[in-house]
Structure formats: structure tokens, C-alpha cells
Amino acid sequence: MSERHWHKGACHCGAVTFEVEAPDDVVIDDCNCSICAKTGFLHLIVSASRFRILSGEDKLTAYTFNTGTAKHLFCSVCGVKPFYVPRSNPDGWSVNFRCLDRAEFGHVEIRPFDGGNWEANGASLAHLSKD
DSSP states (O other): OOOEEEEEEEOSSSSSEEEEEEESSEEEEEEOSHHHHHHTOEEEEEEGGGEEEEEOGGGEEEEOOTTSOSEEEEETTTOOOOEEEOTTOTTEEEEEGGGBOGGGOSOEEEEEEOGGGHHHHGGGGGGGGOO
8 A cells, every 4th residue: 555645625616625644546436326426426435534624614515315324515605525424434534536636646546336236335335444
């Protein structure tokens, strides 16, 4: 595993900013579930201790559906979802890799995840933030 660094990110308008501690070489999950497919979310899943909201927490709007476990958080100004509390790890965070600066990372592997069949495949994501 590569060295970890803090990487800054933001929504489109910059009202919500955050940072995530992650390795320089990452594996990103591209989920095909109903919400990820429509929003283009690319998952970098981390534990709560490796994530900090820097500004704009008051600009976040929450959305839940299905089991209500996942807390989808959107910027109320620009509508972008920079991160959320994932169903696979409700004690951690899933950061939208598209809201980070790709140039700060070394090797990036994007792998497909069949979230459209969550019940059969969801458990395979639970280990990702156990760091």
C-alpha cells in the first residue's frame, strides 16, 4: 500500500470543502446502483477518522431512501454530492473521487461494482474502510 496523505476536495461551487486521508495509489469503485449511476459517483471509502468536513456543513442537504442507512449529502447551492455515509459502512464515509484533484494521486484503478444487485454484492464493500 502506498503512503497516505490528506487530499482536499470540494463540491462544484466550493461552498462545501473537505479533506480525506488516503493512499496515493487507490482503488475506486464505480457503482451501477440507481443513485450512483445517475449522479456519476466514484467511491473512495474511508473510515470516519480519515475524513473531515472543512466548511459548508450548514450547506449540506440529506437524502435517504430504501433502508435509510445511507445518508446522501448534497450541496444545497450547486447540487453536487461530494461525499456521503454509505450503507456498506455507516460508521465511515464514501468520498466522490470526482470531487478530489486527480493529479494528487499516483495510480488510480477504477473497478466496476454491481450495486444494482446490492443484496448479493453489498457485503463485499464492508471491508474497504477497515484500515
